[in-house]
Structure formats: structure tokens, C-alpha cells
Amino acid sequence: MNKNKKKAKIFKKINFQKGFSKAKEVFFEKMNLPDEITYDLTKITMLENKEIYIEGKNKIVDYYDNYIKIQTSDLYIIVVGTYLEISDISDVDVLISGTIVSVEYVKR
Numbered sequence: 001m002n003k004n005k006k007k008a009k010i011f012k013k014i015n016f017q018k019g020f021s022k023a024k025e026v027f028f029e030k031m032n033l034p035d036e037i038t039y040d041l042t043k044i045t046m047l048e049n050k051e052i053y054i055e056g057k058n059k060i061v062d063y064y065d066n067y068i069k070i071q072t073s074d075l076y077i078i079v080v081g082t083y084l085e086i087s088d089i090s091d092v093d094v095l096i097s098g099t100i101v102s103v104e105y106v107k108r
Contacts, residue, residue: 041056042054042055042056042057042072042073042075042077043055043056044077044103046100046103049081049099049100049101050097050098050099050100051087051095051096051097051100052079052095052096052100052103053093053094053095053096054070054072054077054093054094054095054096055092055093056072056073056092056093057070057071057072057077057092057093057094058071058072058073059071060086060089060094061076063086064084065082065083065084065085065098066080066081066082066084067079067080067084068084068086068096070094071108074107074108075105075106075107075108076105076106076108077103077104077105077106078103078104078105078106079096079100079102079103080100080101080102080103080104081098081099081100081101081102082098082099082101083098083099084096084097084098084099084100085097085098
């Protein structure tokens with residue numbers, strides 16, 4: 001009998017978590033929030049080959065004047081170019097300036 005009560009508690013907890021996750025999804029949908037907020041996605045904006053703005057960064061892994069590697073929640077973003085510099089940075093965003101030659105995405 002005691003085992004059944006434990007199973008019932010675990011089952012209720014699992015169902016609550018699934019229900020909460022669905023409720024959160026519906027709430028974000030109704031609020032018309034962007035996907036990058038709703039699903040913790042990375043948003044990248046580039047202006048020609050002169051600037052790249054990355055929203056949703058976790059940390060900067062490598063930083064050289066021709067190579068910058070940034071870690072996000074599920075991938076690495078590698079920016080290759082010349083005279084690269086971090087123009088602006090916050091807890092979750094980074095702006096890289098210079099002459100950008102390539103941007104590579106590597107799954108973590």
C-alpha cells in the first residue's frame with residue numbers, strides 16, 4: 001500500500017510538470033512573444049559583413065582579432081574575420097565589429 005502511495009505522488013508530480021509546461025507554452029503563445037524568448041533560442045542579426053549581433057549568448061569561449069567563439073544554450077557560434085572586436089557586451093548579448101568573413105554554427 002505504501003508503494004502505491006509513492007507511485008501516485010510521483011505520477012501526480014509528473015502530470016503537473018507536463019501540464020505546467022503546456023500552460024507556459026499556451027501563455028507565451030497568447031502573449032505573442034517572440035520565439036527566441038519563448039523557446040530560449042539564439043537570435044543573430046548581421047549588418048553586411050561589418051557587424052554581427054548575437055542575442056542569447058552564454059559565454060565567450062575564445063577571443064582573438066581574427067576569430068571569436070561564442071557559446072549559446074545548444075551551439076557554438078564561430079565568427080572568423082579581420083580586426084574583430086567586441087564592441088558591446090551584456091549578460092546575454094554581444095556585438096562584434098570588424099570585417100566578417102564567415103559565421104559557423106557547431107552543435108554542442
